[in-house]
Amino acid sequence: MKPFLRFLSLACAVLLLGAQAANAQEAQIRKALAERIPQLAQIDEVSATPMQGLYEVRIGTDLYYTDAGGNYLIQGELIDTKARRNLTEDRVNKLTAIDFKSLPLDDAFKVVHGKGERQLVVFEDPNCGYCKRFEKDMQKVDNVTMHVFLYPILSPDSAEKSRNIWCAKDRAAAWQDHMLRDVTPATASCDMKALERNLQLGRKYKITGTPTLIFTDGSRVPGAIAAAEVERRMNELAVAKK
Template sequence: MKSLLPLLLCAVSLTACARAPDDASAAASPQAGQGLARAAAGSVDERAIRALQSINPRIEVDHVGKAPLPGFREAVVGGQMVYISDDGRYLLQGALFDVVEKKDLSQAGMAEVRRRLLATIPASERIVFAPADPDYTVSVFTDVECGYCRKLHQEIDEYNRLGIAVEYLAFPRMGPASEDFTKMVSVWCASDRRQALSAAKADLPVPKRDCTSPVARHYDIGQRVGLTGTPMIVTADGTQMPGYMPPADLRAALDRLAAEAGAAPAAAPSPSPARAPGSGGSS
C-alpha cells in the first residue's frame, strides 16, 4: 500500500492533483474541491477532520466516523483509510484486520464512500451493457488500453446472459495528459458510446471528438474510491471485487454477497458453451 503521508503534506490533495483543471464537468461537480464528510461543530468527528486539515488544509475527507479501534475515528482520504486518535494527535494508515473474525474492518467504511461517490454519477454518464431484467448491476471503472479491461469486454455478452448489468465509468490510467485520456473523451463524446467503446477496446479507430465530457470527473472519483488498477468492479453495496473476474466467477461472488446480506439470489443461468475471444460486446 502506498504511503498517504507525503500526499497529505503536499500543497494540494491527491484528488486535486488527479483532476484535469480544464475539464468543465469537473469544475461543475458539486463535490469538486471538497470531500463528502460532514461533522457537527465540536464533535469528535470534526476534531478528526481538523487534525487531518492541520496537515494539509486542502485535503478532501470523504468519510469520517467511529473506528472499530477504541479511542480512534476512521476517515477516508484520497481513496485510503486512515485512523485518527480521538484527541487528534495520532494518525495510523492501513487495513485494520480482525484476527478472530478473519475480516478486514476497514472495508465497511470504504464501501460506504464508494456507494456515496458512485451515486453522484448520473445514469446519463455511464455506458451500459445490460440484459432486459438484470439480477445484479455492477459499476466498472475501465480503460480502453488495459488488457484485462479488454478481456472483460470481450465477454460482455456472457456477463449479461448471467444476469449481470455492466455500467462502465471512465478511468484512463495513464492520466489526464495522456493520449489514452483523449481517446476516452472521444468515446464518451461519440453519438453511439457503446459502439465507440467496443471499437476502442478492439483497437479499431474512433473518430476524435471533444465535448464537455465526464471523463475527468470519473477519473477523480476513481481515485477517491481507492482504485489502484483497472478494471475496478464495484457492486451496488460498494464492495470492490478483486480486479477482472470471469463471468461465472463474478456471478458466484455476487450470489455469495446477496446470501450474506440476507437476500435470496436469483437462480443463475446455466453456463454457456465456450466462445471465441472477442465474440461479445460489439453492440
C-alpha cells in the same frame, strides 16, 4: 422528584458527561497529532474502535489508529479475530461507497449481455490493458447490463479514442471492437461534454485507476477482478434483495 424522573435526569447527566469526555479525548488526540505530525493537522474524524484504548483517525478515506494520548500512530489493518472480519476494510468500503442511483447513467453507454437484468457500472480507459482483460473475461457473464463510463486518464491518446468511441454511431460495438478485437475506433466528432463530466465525476469519487467497478449496493472494486468474482457479488446482491 418522582423516581422515574430522577432516573431520567441521572441518565441524561451520564450521557452528557460521556459526550464531554469523548469530545475532550478527541481534542487531545487532534492536538497531539497536529503538533507532532503536521501532515495530520486536517483530521476529518476521530472515533473509538471496538478495541479498548484504540482510536481511528480518518483523513478523507485514509485510516490510521492511535492511542488515547496520540503518542503512537499505526498505519495498517485492524482485524476482529473473533468475528473474522477486517474492520479497516469494512470501514473503507463504507467510506468509498457510491450511491448507484445517483450516477448519471446518460453519460455512459450500455453493453448488454443476455437479458441484461443485472446492473454494473464500470469506469474504463480504452488504453487500459487490465480493462481489455476484464472485458474479455466478462464475456462469460450472462444477464448483465454494463454501464461503461469512458474515463480517459492514461494518456492523450486515451482521450482521442474515447472521443471516437463516444461519437460512434454504435458506441457499444465500437467499444467491443476495440477492447476485444483490437480494432482502432474510426475518427468521429460530437459533443464531448459527457466525457468531461466523467472526469469530474471520477475526481469527485477519487477514482484513480481503471477498471473501477461499482455494484448496485454502492460498493466499488478497483481493478480487473475475475468474472467468477463479479458473478458471486451479483448473486449475493440478488439474494440480499429478496
